[in-house]
Amino acid sequence: MGFKKDFLWGSASAAYQIEGAYNEAGKGPSIWDLWAHIPGKTFEGTNGDIACNHYYRFKEDVALMKEMGLKTYRFSISWPRIIPKGTGEINQEGIDFYSALIDELIANDIVPMVTLYHWDLPQTLQDDYRGWESRRVIKDFVSYSKVCFENFSDRVSHWIVMNEPNIFTSLAYMLKVHPPGIQDEAVYLKAFHHTVLAHAYTVLAFKEAGYKGMIGSSIAYTPSYAATNQTQDLRAKEMFDATGSLWFLDSYYKGEYPIDAVNYYKKKGVLPEISRADLEIMAKAASLCDFIGINYYQTATVASNPEDGVGFGEMNTSGKKGTQSESGVPGLYKQVRNENLEYTDWDWAIDPNGLKYGLEILKDRYHLPIVISENGLGAYDLMTEEGTIEDDYRIDFLRKHILACESAIENGVELIAYCTWSFTDLLSWLNGFKKRYGFVYIDFESGSLERTKKKSYEWYKKVITSNGEEV
Ligand code: BGP
Numbered sequence: 001m002g003f004k005k006d007f008l009w010g011s012a013s014a015a016y017q018i019e020g021a022y023n024e025a026g027k028g029p030s031i032w033d034l035w036a037h038i039p040g041k042t043f044e045g046t047n048g049d050i051a052c053n054h055y056y057r058f059k060e061d062v063a064l065m066k067e068m069g070l071k072t073y074r075f076s077i078s079w080p081r082i083i084p085k086g087t088g089e090i091n092q093e094g095i096d097f098y099s100a101l102i103d104e105l106i107a108n109d110i111v112p113m114v115t116l117y118h119w120d121l122p123q124t125l126q127d128d129y130r131g132w133e134s135r136r137v138i139k140d141f142v143s144y145s146k147v148c149f150e151n152f153s154d155r156v157s158h159w160i161v162m163n164e165p166n167i168f169t170s171l172a173y174m175l176k177v178h179p180p181g182i183q184d185e186a187v188y189l190k191a192f193h194h195t196v197l198a199h200a201y202t203v204l205a206f207k208e209a210g211y212k213g214m215i216g217s218s219i220a221y222t223p224s225y226a227a228t229n230q231t232q233d234l235r236a237k238e239m240f241d242a243t244g245s246l247w248f249l250d251s252y253y254k255g256e257y258p259i260d261a262v263n264y265y266k267k268k269g270v271l272p273e274i275s276r277a278d279l280e281i282m283a284k285a286a287s288l289c290d291f292i293g294i295n296y297y298q299t300a301t302v303a304s305n306p307e308d309g310v311g312f313g314e315m316n317t318s319g320k321k322g323t324q325s326e327s328g329v330p331g332l333y334k335q336v337r338n339e340n341l342e343y344t345d346w347d348w349a350i351d352p353n354g355l356k357y358g359l360e361i362l363k364d365r366y367h368l369p370i371v372i373s374e375n376g377l378g379a380y381d382l383m384t385e386e387g388t389i390e391d392d393y394r395i396d397f398l399r400k401h402i403l404a405c406e407s408a409i410e411n412g413v414e415l416i417a418y419c420t421w422s423f424t425d426l427l428s429w430l431n432g433f434k435k436r437y438g439f440v441y442i443d444f445e446s447g448s449l450e451r452t453k454k455k456s457y458e459w460y461k462k463v464i465t466s467n468g469e470e471v
Helices: 031-035 054-068 092-107 123-129 136-152 165-173 185-208 231-243 245-253 259-268 276-288 352-366 392-410 455-465
Strands: 008-012 072-076 111-117 158-163 214-220 224-226 292-295 300-303 327-329 333-336 370-374 415-421 440-442 451-453
Touching: 008 111, 008 370, 008 455, 031 123, 054 092, 054 451, 054 455, 072 158, 072 415, 092 111, 092 136, 111 136, 111 370, 123 136, 136 185, 158 165, 158 185, 158 370, 165 185, 165 214, 165 245, 185 214, 185 245, 185 259, 185 276, 214 245, 214 370, 224 231, 231 245, 231 259, 231 300, 231 333, 245 276, 245 292, 245 352, 292 352, 352 370, 352 392, 392 415, 392 455
Parallel strands: 008 072, 008 415, 072 111, 111 158, 158 214, 214 292, 224 300, 292 370, 370 415
Antiparallel strands: 300 333, 327 333, 440 451
């Protein structure tokens, strides 16, 4: 029982959040390059122009991974670095960069786990046909994926097609905080459906070409509880799940949308066109996926919400605890504070038991191996005068989540990988550089970008060496 011998202890990142070199080496602009340059869109105007300068310092970062004994490193490929205009001409320098990174990882006994899309759409596709809003994106995405498979699948065996399609579409088309920053439920559902199809056709292309390896996508998974045992709260929880987790997971991993939510959106007049051919492709891809990827940070506690109740609330992007307001969908549900749980400075609920609960739901519903592609604690880390970072709170957070994984495994969950978010500190899309997640501290303040191991670095090293025995 417990973690298998070949369990992949890992850590994760995303291109825009670490690479820098945003307009160098032939890379084209992404929607994030433009968005983060618009005043007021990100926390204190922070952007990924330089970020961790990982593009130039990747060998140093991989050396730190090697010293830690990391088994897998999950990173994303930047589409506009490979195909600057999204379609057409390939940028050889981009291919060479990822090739060198992959080689470096393999030379250091680290399994590369590659994400194909972590939110940095080529700006040209946004300009040409409004990106994810158009079906045209599907074909372009599959072509880009094929370029990646052709160039890297001889060395890459773990592929994550989409990262959190549920988060980027809702933040972009409902909450207006990711590009292109609009609010339109019909467009949101349409864009999400296009991610499902882009994923599905990519999975088919991968399998049809006969590549070896495993493929899936990563959904941000927020298991939920009803706030009370009253019928209206239980019903609110059901609709929160139907329009949330199940909408996202069933479409990717069952090849269908949950009927309660379909009826709800149909009545509202916002359901996108979902053709019979779409459903066939979705089902076929679902039957071919090798694993479910989830990013787990927190659970939600859900209560009923009257027709004139709360809508979108304030997001806490400042790190001032308690500034997140209640939010919900009038007439459907709202999310409330869970008095049984502690919260981070950004008001995210800390709930290791929720991870175990969620993993068991996934096992029963989808019968697939699971990759935890992100889990971690965003916190203010301070460097002491001696130059150390004593992040015991992070150790405590990760320890409890790893124990939750172990206990889920004992209950029959087939967990194959656990990636913390993140390996080094990096840019948080909306929260700047102060919200840190890494095992390795990066000096963003002075601009030296010097790397320093935190206390959690040595701790995770022991977790890996003991295969989860010593937490
Ligand atoms: C996930 C994203 C990551 C990362 C993480 C932490 O949603 O996939 O890219 O950013 O969340 O979120 P944040 O940076 O907002 O704290």
